[in-house]
Amino acid sequence: MLKVVRLAARNLARYGRRTLLTAGLIILGIVAVLLFVSVSGSFKGLIVGQITDSMIGHLQVHRKGYVASIDNLPLNLNLKPGQVAKIEQALDGMADVVAWSPRVKFGAMFSNFTETTSVRLNGVIPERETAAMPMMIGRLVQGSAADGLVARGNVLIPEILAKGMKIKLGDTVVLVATNLDGSVNGKTFVVQGVLGDVTGPGGRDGYIHLDDARELLRMTDPEVSEIAVRLKDPGRLGQARTQLEQALSDIRNPEGQAALEVHTWEGLSPFANIAHMIDLLDLFIRIMLVGIVLISVMNVMIMSVYERIREIGTISAIGTPPRRILGLFLSEGLLLGLVGTVIGTIVSLALVYVLNLWPVHIAFARQQLVLAPSLAAADVLLIAGIVLAVAVLASLQPAWKAARMDPITALRHV
Amino acid sequence: MSLVHAQGLTKTYRAGDVEVPAIRGIDFAIDQGALVAFIGPSGSGKSTLLNMIGCLDKPDGGQLRVLDTDVAALDRRAAADFRGRHIGFIFQDFNLIPVLSAAENVEYPLLMVQDWPPAKRRARVAELLEAVGLAEQAGKRPDQLSGGQKQRVAVARALATQPKLVLADEPTANLDHDTAYRIIALMRKMRDEFGTTFIFSTHDPKIVGEAEVVFSLEDGRLIPSAGGIHA
Numbered sequence: 051m052l053k054v055v056r057l058a059a060r061n062l063a064r065y066g067r068r069t070l071l072t073a074g075l076i077i078l079g080i081v082a083v084l085l086f087v088s089v090s091g092s093f094k095g096l097i098v099g100q101i102t103d104s105m106i107g108h109l110q111v112h113r114k115g116y117v118a119s120i121d122n123l124p125l126n127l128n129l130k131p132g133q134v135a136k137i138e139q140a141l142d143g144m145a146d147v148v149a150w151s152p153r154v155k156f157g158a159m160f161s162n163f164t165e166t167t168s169v170r171l172n173g174v175i176p177e178r179e180t181a182a183m184p185m186m187i188g189r190l191v192q193g194s195a196a197d198g199l200v201a202r203g204n205v206l207i208p209e210i211l212a213k214g215m216k217i218k219l220g221d222t223v224v225l226v227a228t229n230l231d232g233s234v235n236g237k238t239f240v241v242q243g244v245l246g247d248v249t250g251p252g253g254r255d256g257y258i259h260l261d262d263a264r265e266l267l268r269m270t271d272p273e274v275s276e277i278a279v280r281l282k283d284p285g286r287l288g289q290a291r292t293q294l295e296q297a298l299s300d301i302r303n304p305e306g307q308a309a310l311e312v313h314t315w316e317g318l319s320p321f322a323n324i325a326h327m328i329d330l331l332d333l334f335i336r337i338m339l340v341g342i343v344l345i346s347v348m349n350v351m352i353m354s355v356y357e358r359i360r361e362i363g364t365i366s367a368i369g370t371p372p373r374r375i376l377g378l379f380l381s382e383g384l385l386l387g388l389v390g391t392v393i394g395t396i397v398s399l400a401l402v403y404v405l406n407l408w409p410v411h412i413a414f415a416r417q418q419l420v421l422a423p424s425l426a427a428a429d430v431l432l433i434a435g436i437v438l439a440v441a442v443l444a445s446l447q448p449a450w451k452a453a454r455m456d457p458i459t460a461l462r463h464v
Numbered sequence: 465m466s467l468v469h470a471q472g473l474t475k476t477y478r479a480g481d482v483e484v485p486a487i488r489g490i491d492f493a494i495d496q497g498a499l500v501a502f503i504g505p506s507g508s509g510k511s512t513l514l515n516m517i518g519c520l521d522k523p524d525g526g527q528l529r530v531l532d533t534d535v536a537a538l539d540r541r542a543a544a545d546f547r548g549r550h551i552g553f554i555f556q557d558f559n560l561i562p563v564l565s566a567a568e569n570v571e572y573p574l575l576m577v578q579d580w581p582p583a584k585r586r587a588r589v590a591e592l593l594e595a596v597g598l599a600e601q602a603g604k605r606p607d608q609l610s611g612g613q614k615q616r617v618a619v620a621r622a623l624a625t626q627p628k629l630v631l632a633d634e635p636t637a638n639l640d641h642d643t644a645y646r647i648i649a650l651m652r653k654m655r656d657e658f659g660t661t662f663i664f665s666t667h668d669p670k671i672v673g674e675a676e677v678v679f680s681l682e683d684g685r686l687i688p689s690a691g692g693i694h695a
Contacts, residue, residue, distance in 0.1 A: 053575050060563040364559040367520060368621070369548020369577045372541065458520050461555070 054374065058381035065354070069386065072346045076390025076437065077397060079342040083433055084398035086335050088423035089405070090328045093412070096419055097321055098284075100248045104185035105255075106315045107151070107278030108287055109294065111137050114303065114311050116275065117318070123157050123170065125230045128273035133301060133310065137277055140297035146281050146290040149181035152274040154263040159226040160207075160256070165215050169207070170255045171225065173263020176200055182280040193219045193243025200257050204242035208254040212244045219243070225258070229268045237266050287314050339433070340440050343390075347383050347444035354382065355448040362452050363460025376453035383445025384438060391434045399425065466493035467629060467661050468517055472526035475512050475684075486512040488684040489526065494663065494677065496628070499655050501675035502665040508681040510665035511633050517663065518551055518631045519543040531628055548577040552622030552660070554632035558614040560606040560621075566613075567593060567602040570620045578625050592620040595657060596650060612643035619650055623658060630654075632664035636671055648674040 062069045102108050116127040129137070134152060141147050154173035159166055172179075176198030180186055187195045191209055200206050205225065207217065217223065219241055226236040239258065247254050264272070281290050295312045303309040316322035355362070365375065402423050410421045475487040486509045494500050502510045515521040516528055519535045520543075528535050531550055538546055547553075552573075560569045570589045574580040580588065593599045596616040606614055615635060622630045632651070636644030648671050651662045664675070672678055680687045 057563075057576075064563045360557075360559065361561060364553075364555065364561070365572070365576070366544065367518070367547065367553050368573050369544055369546075369551070369625075370573075371544055371548070371577075374576055458515055461559075 051377075054377050055381050055385065058378055058385055061354070061358075061378075061382055062385055065350075065357075068350060068353070072350045072386055073390045073393070075346045076343055076387065076441075077394040079339040080391060080394025080433060080437060081398050081401065083335050083339045084395065084425060084430065085401055085423075087332060087429050087433075088398075088402050088425045089410075089421060090332060091426075091429075092421045092423040093419065094325050094328050096421070098315070098325060100185060101319050101321055102280075102284065102315050104183050104189050104248055106318050107182055108281040108284055108315055109279040109291055110313050110315075110318060111277045111279065111294070111298070112275070112311050112313065114307065114309055117311060117313060123155050123275070125156060125267065125275075128154070128275050129277070129310075131272050134272070134274055134277070136301055137298065137310070140294060141277075141279060143297070144290065144293060146283065146286050146293070148280045148282050149178070150277050150279040151175065151178040151182035152260070152277050153179075154260060154267065154269070154273070155255075155275040156227055156263065156267060158266070159224075160211065160215075161224045161226070162215050162217055162221060163224070167211065167215065169211060169225075171205075171227075171263065172255050172257050173260040173266075174199065174257055175260050179257075182278050184280075189245045189248065190243045191246040193241070196242055197259075200242055200259055202259045202262055203240060204258070205239040206243045206245050206257040207241055208256060209244050209247050210254055211256070212241075217241055217244075225266060227266050231268075233268070235266055235268055237262070287316075336433070336436065340436060343387065343437050343440040344444045347386055347441045348448070350386065351379060351383050351445045351448035355379065355452045358452075359455070359460045359463040362455050363457045363463065366455060366457040367461060372453040375455075376449045379449030379452050380442055380445050383441045383449070387438045387441025390441075391437045394437075395430055395434060398430075466529075467496045467498075467531060468492075468494040468663070469529045470526065471528075473513075473516070473523050473528055474525035475509075475516065475521070475523050486684050487516075487523070490681075490684070490686045492679055492686065494661065496661055497655060497659050498661050498663075498677050499652055499675050500661070500663045500677040500679070501672050502663065502679045502681055503667060503669070503672050504665075504681035505667055509684040510667075510681055512684075513681070514631050514633050514663065514665055517629075518553060519547050548573070548625070550628050552625065552627040552630040554615070554618045554622045554630060554635045554664075556634040556637045558606070558611070558618050558638075560614055560617055562606050565603050565605055566598055566609065566617045569606070569617055570624050573621060573624045588624060589620075592623055593617075595623075595654065596620045611639050612646065615639060615643075615647050616650060619647070619654065623654055623660060626658065627660060629661045629663065632662065634666060635664055636666060636668060641670060644668065644671050645674070 113127045113129050116124065141150050151174060156171055158169055158171050160169040180199050186199060196204065205223065221241045222238050223241060224236055224238050226234060228234055281287065291312050291314055298310045299308060301309045362375065402425055405423050412419050412421060471491050473487055473490050477484045477486055502513060504510050512521065516523050517530055519538055522536050533546065561572060564572065567589050570592055571585055574585045574588060593602050596619055598613060598616050601609060601613060636647055639647060652674065654660060655662050666672060
């Protein structure tokens, strides 16, 4: 086999310029794909990380119908204490779950005594929230965490609100909310911190302590609007969702239907569509790479066979077995792909390294993102495998033609 | 037992609807170790005959046995195997592989056809290049060799696998007379040295005299030869 590969290498070197051009095309294709995969993966990871680690979590459990009317933040669709207890029992038994955070979500009027606006608020248990949302504290652009995140009597407000109403840390504000029975209640809070905006629903919410929220809403029972769940491995999102749904399936409403809904972050954030679009683009660019390798290698191999018809006739006449002629031309295609893959991968890794030395800043929505591209070994191996397989596939027809060539006809070829 | 034995051999080509008989029922026999020439004008059937003896083409009728094998019965793969084991070829245009040196061209059939071990290969290549007087040119590529030197390399390559039979189709057609003579003399020397049977075709009457057995072909038929033995 090695001797066939050596001869194949020499044959490629014979048409040096053509070989370089084809290898160059493959290198270009590989660099384009790997750079796209690394940069888009970094972008996607950054946004998804923000969404899951600072707002939504990987999974959320709601009462049936809550998500459908989430724009109104309906208090009448809160999870009842009995349901919460069963959910927590189910989550306790799941190995995939790291932490979860119960929340009371509601809309309120926000006033600094001179101006008033509306705000969405989350009542949370600070230490539970930061365990389930590890990037939450990192979102604080002003102020700092107290009592785990937000202390009783304090509020964390979104940056857009702080800027728009010129609110500073330590200012006293009033939150007024409509209770479940339709009455209105108000309470003063001290601004403890300002949260940077992130993309997606909940990205511009305020946070108060869960007990403050219940007091403001005059809740008699310890209800919650949702439970946000963090998983050990986000890659097991589907399995964890199924397991949780099965565990909660016996909780029924009076109509005998499942009373609870389990949503993944993808079902709750519009960014999931952008993430799917990125995956689609990723697929398209891989298809383009396959096209580039297929056409360029096939073109070179067809030319190579055509130009060496007499030579093929000679080696066939002196008794070279057809399978060895087939192997010779397949090796040429494989080597072309291999050279392109090795150089293309090295160039890509070097460019990714450079992009980490001089990071790219991009504006997304109201955020400034700093991309830190990286390449997973699995991605590199997959792309390399695709290129090598396509290079061999592209050589197959010309190689087959060479192996099947009639020596007399080939020797007569001018 | 003859090395090559033909009886009632025929071959017809078809050009569209037209049938062109190339070989019209010929009989001959060639013994082991002979230096044989097939002579005749262009289109007389020399190349067709050599192609059939070399298992590159099949007869339409009659019988052709080479090394006691009915070559008409061999399929493509078996024919390639038979050629690789028993027959060497020398071509009019030398047909050396341009990316390989003289030594590597000689080594090619040992490496790609017969899988000889490296040490044995190197010894055989050195022996053959010495025998054809090209030991000094071993590292040169075909484009660095003269026509005569290329054909010497081709002779060495044809003998590399120690075949019983070497077929040379117009081996001197692209060479000047002196060089052509030297190539035929080399074939004779190799025959003497290695006991290999050489069959060559030519339309050059000046080198025919070097052959020990001469078959004259005309319009696909053997005719009595003036200068040699018509077996």
